[in-house]
Amino acid sequence: MEEEYIYHPLENIEDVDLFYEAVERQHLTKAISDERPYTYWTIELYDQKNGIRGGGGLGILAADTRRVAEKLGIPFVLITPFYPYETRQVIKDGQVFDEYLPVDYHDFGFRKVDTVVIKCCGDICKLDVIEKKFNHTRILAITEPNFRELYADASGSDHRLYQEVSLGFGGYVALKLIGLKPAIIQLNEVATFFAALARLDELVRNGMDFYEAVVYTRKHTLYTNHTLVQAAEAEFSYEQFERYVFPNLKSKAVKRWLSEKFEDGRIKLSSITIEIAELKSGVSKLHARVANYHDVAGNKVKFRAITNGIDMDTWVLPEIMRYYHDTEVLDDVNLPTINYAERLESLTVEDIVRCKNRGREVLNETLRNRPDHHGKILNFSEDDFIFDFKRRFVDYKRPDLPFRDIMRLRSILEERGAHYILTGRVHTGDQRMSGILADILRRVEADDYLREHVHYIADYDENLAYALSVGSNAAVNVPIVGLEACGTSWMKDVANFNVLISTHDGGVADGSVNSYLNVGGSDESEELNMLYQRMEEAISIWQNDFDLEAAIRSQLIEFLPVISGTRMLRDYLDFLFPV
Numbered sequence: 001m002e003e004e005y006i007y008h009p010l011e012n013i014e015d016v017d018l019f020y021e022a023v024e025r026q027h028l029t030k031a032i033s034d035e036r037p038y039t040y041w042t043i044e045l046y047d048q049k050n051g052i053r054g055g056g057g058l059g060i061l062a063a064d065t066r067r068v069a070e071k072l073g074i075p076f077v078l079i080t081p082f083y084p085y086e087t088r089q090v091i092k093d094g095q096v097f098d099e100y101l102p103v104d105y106h107d108f109g110f111r112k113v114d115t116v117v118i119k120c121c122g123d124i125c126k127l128d129v130i131e132k133k134f135n136h137t138r139i140l141a142i143t144e145p146n147f148r149e150l151y152a153d154a155s156g157s158d159h160r161l162y163q164e165v166s167l168g169f170g171g172y173v174a175l176k177l178i179g180l181k182p183a184i185i186q187l188n189e190v191a192t193f194f195a196a197l198a199r200l201d202e203l204v205r206n207g208m209d210f211y212e213a214v215v216y217t218r219k220h221t222l223y224t225n226h227t228l229v230q231a232a233e234a235e236f237s238y239e240q241f242e243r244y245v246f247p248n249l250k251s252k253a254v255k256r257w258l259s260e261k262f263e264d265g266r267i268k269l270s271s272i273t274i275e276i277a278e279l280k281s282g283v284s285k286l287h288a289r290v291a292n293y294h295d296v297a298g299n300k301v302k303f304r305a306i307t308n309g310i311d312m313d314t315w316v317l318p319e320i321m322r323y324y325h326d327t328e329v330l331d332d333v334n335l336p337t338i339n340y341a342e343r344l345e346s347l348t349v350e351d352i353v354r355c356k357n358r359g360r361e362v363l364n365e366t367l368r369n370r371p372d373h374h375g376k377i378l379n380f381s382e383d384d385f386i387f388d389f390k391r392r393f394v395d396y397k398r399p400d401l402p403f404r405d406i407m408r409l410r411s412i413l414e415e416r417g418a419h420y421i422l423t424g425r426v427h428t429g430d431q432r433m434s435g436i437l438a439d440i441l442r443r444v445e446a447d448d449y450l451r452e453h454v455h456y457i458a459d460y461d462e463n464l465a466y467a468l469s470v471g472s473n474a475a476v477n478v479p480i481v482g483l484e485a486c487g488t489s490w491m492k493d494v495a496n497f498n499v500l501i502s503t504h505d506g507g508v509a510d511g512s513v514n515s516y517l518n519v520g521g522s523d524e525s526e527e528l529n530m531l532y533q534r535m536e537e538a539i540s541i542w543q544n545d546f547d548l549e550a551a552i553r554s555q556l557i558e559f560l561p562v563i564s565g566t567r568m569l570r571d572y573l574d575f576l577f578p579v
């Protein structure tokens with residue numbers, strides 16, 4: 001009798017053994033090997049332990065994806081630039097300033113592998129290839145002394161194109177140099193397009209028919225989009241491509257194909273990335289649905305929704321991870337177990353308070369080196385109530401929203417003696433947002449109560465993100481609905497037993513509005529009113545054991561499966577290797 005083949009979608013697997021069994025069944029182990037790894041290309045990596053500091057969520061996601069692959073034993077190479085300078089932000093008299101600090105890769109365990117060359121502007125540019133190996137994964141980086149910092153100059157500038165071409169062409173040669181062939185090319189946003197182009201060029205140069213090479217490259221390339229509107233993307237000119245891109249292509253057919261993609265002498269990288277990648281994903285359910293991209297034929301691009309996750313071992317307090325594992329809420333690879341929701345019934349207020357008290361200690365330790373905007377070292381007791389807003393200081397995230405009715409904010413904080421910690425970097429050159437920050441701080445300064453209870457901490461980074469997630473009580477996340485692609489800082493909050501106050505946007509909208517403290521409304525003034533109500537509610541939740549258990553449990557039941565980085569990587573593998 002013929003054995004019936006039963007397909008078990010990876011979605012239903014509950015433990016490690018089943019995970020690997022499913023992986024084997026899908027022939028993943030044949031598709032991916034040490035010599036043919038999963039390759040992940042990113043212009044930004046946020047991994048301070050390994051000496052690379054990013055700008056925000058895009059880089060955090062890249063670092064977490066590699067860490068999860070490492071834990072799962074998946075051969076995985078992350079290819080990224082190593083920027084010899086990093087940007088730090090300091091605050092003086094309410095004004096933020098950028099400082100550029102040199103970083104030496106030798107200090108972080110990288111070793112130089114070799115040098116590769118690319119051609120630009122009629123010259124040969126030498127790039128150093130450096131790598132750092134872990135057990136199953138590695139970081140392969142491209143660098144040179146004049147590479148400058150992440151996001152130096154405007155998008156669409158020569159230097160950006162130079163950095164992107166260096167990563168794509170240089171990184172592709174580097175991969176070959178260390179004897180690897182990519183099984184998969186995942187492009188973390190369009191700045192990495194040139195990696196897929198380098199592959200296409202290589203296949204054609206090695207004798208493959210151009211159309212076959214396009215089909216082959218497309219099949220193995222995944223483009224992960226994080227942006228909502230194509231129109232907002234910068235363009236490059238044909239003339240810039242003549243200086244930086246065409247000289248690096250050996251195949252005439254590929255050159256011709258690329259030249260034909262220009263419209264009025266200009267090109268957006270997304271339009272060619274869409275063509276070179278058959279697989280396309282967005283970073284939350286909502287984002288995949290609303291991302292408005294069109295291919296050259298004018299058809300709307302379909303993105304598979306693969307919601308971002310986080311590496312829980314990195315972002316969750318060890319005491320809380322122990323709770324999840326001891327109670328079998330999470331399995332060994334940090335996937336929620338089949339009956340995790342029932343198991344969460346056992347979560348008690350004592351568990352929550354014990355863990356949060358430990359988290360408060362971690363926060364205080366971190367704040368010891370991170371004075372507030374008055375230069376004051378903050379130290380909080382277990383009984384202090386802390387709201388935090390910790391995210392990049394950009395328009396759509398509305399860091400100023402809670403300050404619109406500053407007397408209302410004051411009365412909410414004053415009622416409980418609560419503190420509001422604000423942290424987030426202003427994008428270099430963003431005059432508008434640095435003005436808004438200065439204005440918030442000026443108004444806070446003018447109020448004798450708020451002056452002591454609202455604190456801005458400069459130079460938001462991973463350490464602060466972690467410390468606030470584990471150590472505060474309630475997090476404020478209020479992007480304009482429709483503009484957040486996913487967001488991951490709210491995941492750090494939910495996983496660390498914080499009460500989440502949020503608009504229904506990005507990955508939060510993967511869940512139900514009733515599972516957290518939702519801020520909704522038909523206009524901004526309604527949203528503002530609701531935000532203040534939710535802040536009052538968060539305070540009252542923390543004053544009632546039953547309410548606190550219920551709130552934390554409800555958030556976890558709804559979002560733990562979303563938050564799990566293992567779930568995310570599994571979704572990618574499912575998409576890349578369908579049965």
Ligand SMILES: *Cc1c(COP(=O)(O)O)cnc(C)c1O
Nearest residue numbers: 056057391461462465487488489
């Ligand atoms: C988690 C994290 C982010 C991601 O923030 P979102 O606004 O949620 O996308 C950005 N920067 C740092 C330093 C982080 O730790």
